[in-house]
Amino acid sequence: MKQIAKIAAAAMMTATSLWGAEISLNGAGATFPAPVYRVWTYNFTQENPQIEVTYQGSGSGAGINQIKEKTIDFGGTDNPLTKEELDKANLAQFPMLTGGVVIVVNVPGVEANQLKLDQDTVGDIFLGNIANWSDPKIAAVNPGVKLPNLKITVVRRGDSSGTTFIFTNYLAKISKEWADKVGCGPAVNWPSKGNIAGQKNPGVCSNVVRIPGAIGYTEYTYAVESKLATVVLKNHDGKFVEPGMDTFKASSANADWQNAPGFYMVLTDQPGEKSWPITGLTYVLVQRSQANPAKAAALKKYFDWCYTTGAPAAVKLQYVPIPENVVKLVDAEWKKLVK
Amino acid sequence: MKFSGVDRVFKTVCGLCALLVIILSVMLFIQLLWGSRTAWAQFGIGFIFGTEWNPVENRYGALPAIAGTLLTTVIALALAVPGAFAVAMYLVDAPKAIGNVLSHALDLLAAIPSVIYGMWGLFVIVPLMQLHVQPFLVDTLKLGKIPFFGAEYNGFGFLTAGVILGLMVLPFISALMRNVFMMTPGVLRESAYGLGCTRWEVTWDIVMRYGIRGMLGAIFVGLGRALGETMAVLFVIGNVIVMPESLNAGGTTIAATLANNFGEADGTLRSVLFALGLILLIMSLVIQVLAQYYLSATGANRGEK
Numbered sequence: 001m002k003q004i005a006k007i008a009a010a011a012m013m014t015a016t017s018l019w020g021a022e023i024s025l026n027g028a029g030a031t032f033p034a035p036v037y038r039v040w041t042y043n044f045t046q047e048n049p050q051i052e053v054t055y056q057g058s059g060s061g062a063g064i065n066q067i068k069e070k071t072i073d074f075g076g077t078d079n080p081l082t083k084e085e086l087d088k089a090n091l092a093q094f095p096m097l098t099g100g101v102v103i104v105v106n107v108p109g110v111e112a113n114q115l116k117l118d119q120d121t122v123g124d125i126f127l128g129n130i131a132n133w134s135d136p137k138i139a140a141v142n143p144g145v146k147l148p149n150l151k152i153t154v155v156r157r158g159d160s161s162g163t164t165f166i167f168t169n170y171l172a173k174i175s176k177e178w179a180d181k182v183g184c185g186p187a188v189n190w191p192s193k194g195n196i197a198g199q200k201n202p203g204v205c206s207n208v209v210r211i212p213g214a215i216g217y218t219e220y221t222y223a224v225e226s227k228l229a230t231v232v233l234k235n236h237d238g239k240f241v242e243p244g245m246d247t248f249k250a251s252s253a254n255a256d257w258q259n260a261p262g263f264y265m266v267l268t269d270q271p272g273e274k275s276w277p278i279t280g281l282t283y284v285l286v287q288r289s290q291a292n293p294a295k296a297a298a299l300k301k302y303f304d305w306c307y308t309t310g311a312p313a314a315v316k317l318q319y320v321p322i323p324e325n326v327v328k329l330v331d332a333e334w335k336k337l338v339k
Numbered sequence: 340m341k342f343s344g345v346d347r348v349f350k351t352v353c354g355l356c357a358l359l360v361i362i363l364s365v366m367l368f369i370q371l372l373w374g375s376r377t378a379w380a381q382f383g384i385g386f387i388f389g390t391e392w393n394p395v396e397n398r399y400g401a402l403p404a405i406a407g408t409l410l411t412t413v414i415a416l417a418l419a420v421p422g423a424f425a426v427a428m429y430l431v432d433a434p435k436a437i438g439n440v441l442s443h444a445l446d447l448l449a450a451i452p453s454v455i456y457g458m459w460g461l462f463v464i465v466p467l468m469q470l471h472v473q474p475f476l477v478d479t480l481k482l483g484k485i486p487f488f489g490a491e492y493n494g495f496g497f498l499t500a501g502v503i504l505g506l507m508v509l510p511f512i513s514a515l516m517r518n519v520f521m522m523t524p525g526v527l528r529e530s531a532y533g534l535g536c537t538r539w540e541v542t543w544d545i546v547m548r549y550g551i552r553g554m555l556g557a558i559f560v561g562l563g564r565a566l567g568e569t570m571a572v573l574f575v576i577g578n579v580i581v582m583p584e585s586l587n588a589g590g591t592t593i594a595a596t597l598a599n600n601f602g603e604a605d606g607t608l609r610s611v612l613f614a615l616g617l618i619l620l621i622m623s624l625v626i627q628v629l630a631q632y633y634l635s636a637t638g639a640n641r642g643e644k
Contacts, residue, residue, distance in 0.1 A: 157600045158578035183395040197578035211493045
């Protein structure tokens with residue numbers, strides 16, 4: 001019997017080393033950075049076959065819930081937790097990427113970055129105060145652009161989402177009426193009449209493509225993939241800016257990370273001539289007390305890899321990696337908190 | 340001795356499995372009740388009649404979802420029942436070869452997963468509604484002037500969801516109706532023909548009268564399926580949690596609301612979703628009981644022919 005047990009044990013060990021990684025790290029949460037995480041987890045596991053990392057883009061709220069319940073090893077969220085919430089749940093939070101949320105439209109005859117919107121028009125469109133593309137208020141900001149007499153249909157997320165949090169956070173900052181009437185959160189009570197919801201970012205994009213006169217918001221990569229016309233926005237400094245890496249980067253340039261407990265930072269409506277007004281950060285959450293030291297080391301190794309080797313892949317997908325000085329802060333915070 | 344031992348084990352195993360079904364359903368009910376306790380405590384019975392859905396302020400009401408569920412179901416049945424009835428009637432008296440092929444096709448349609456209906460709905464029915472059906476109804480027939488019909492459209496909404504649900508439940512209702520009609524004793528029909536009845540008279544006065552309870556049962560089965568259908572509706576309903584304003588407007592159903600929000604829900608919202616689940620379960624349960632009653636009254640659920 002002993003012999004058999006020994007052989008079985010040996011067979012099991014070879015089997016695990018042959019077929020499976022020794023450590024598996026499971027993450028879940030925000031869909032906003034999911035395109036990058038997909039590439040990262042794949043590439044990292046290719047380079048480090050002993051560690052297998054997976055990420056499920058199930059939504060920021062799900063990521064927060066699951067890491068609190070310890071059913072995953074790291075959670076992703078675009079809706080950062082405050083220092084108090086982190087302390088209460090015994091979690092540590094680190095920024096991973098900066099990305100842009102863009103406004104996309106389907107207006108016949110309007111090309112990408114041709115339509116300009118300022119704070120008032122954006123607010124009024126999403127509030128439902130402006131209901132037609134031929135509205136003189138839109139025309140006033142867009143001299144020379146021919147706009148059709150077409151009903152505006154607001155397309156928004158049907159599931160609750162970090163992208164919605166970033167976008168409504170922006171709307172609440174630029175429109176007092178929005179802040180008073182609707183507020184900001186991963187899901188809100190959309191006020192415009194006849195609005196339509198889509199599932200996740202791709203669902204919003206496909207509905208905008210489908211409905212003439214539609215306007216929606218989505219993470220930038222998805223807009224590029226769907227070849228949708230993006231809109232030029234007036235930023236905090238009163239300049240019209242086009243969405244893109246430069247403007248996303250500009251809005252995070254002035255961020256004061258030293259004085260951001262728990263790295264809590266919302267990058268909407270930032271000052272700066274070139275700043276894109278709807279920029280969002282995406283975070284990972286990990287348990288502060290790690291039961292398995294090998295797993296904790298693997299997690300750290302993975303995140304270090306993401307910040308350095310993984311950065312070019314993020315840039316390729318139109319996300320801005322976290323700057324080096326912030327990575328150093330993250331490193332210090334990790335050493336201090338995660339044990 | 341040995342055999343009776345095996346028998347006893349087999350009997351116990353089977354008995355336990357049967358018991359498990361009851362335990363599971365009771366547990367499910369209790370779980371939904373327990374999960375929704377915060378919602379009932381906070382909003383009371385008024386939750387069922389509340390129309391507000393505001394995640395920021397954490398105020399929720401179930402009426403938009405309930406109304407949307409009922410509305411899509413009514414549209415679906417209004418479209419499916421006449422068609423299902425006609426198909427079933429035809430199948431009863433169809434030439435054997437054609438009847439066989441059609442019966443199999445019907446069963447095949449009933450077996451298509453609902454998510455496929457949803458995808459097909461999004462890519463085929465939504466553009467069809469948006470570009471042809473709704474413009475025809477609203478602009479050509481001027482139905483937009485009728486209050487609840489709605490003059491504004493974009494392809495999504497209750498009507499589209501109802502159409503897809505109707506197409507989905509038609510094969511179910513039809514297959515059951517066919518079984519019911521086939522149960523009419525041959526003697527009855529033949530003696531009716533012998534009395535000089537026309538085909539129409541035999542169909543209307545004999546076959547249908549005989550199977551009326553079974554027909555109701557079949558309709559209730561379709562109703563039950565339409566009530567809880569999630570994926571097919573989710574793609575095309577628009578997912579807007581407001582009271583139905585018109586047939587062409589976007590809305591939601593209970594199942595679609597659950598599917599949309601569960602991944603991210605916590606606190607009050609999660610409890611509210613459990614409460615919605617409980618409401619849906621009770622609605623489906625009532626329908627099921629009625630369906631079983633009407634079907635068992637004719638024995639149609641045993642598939643007798």
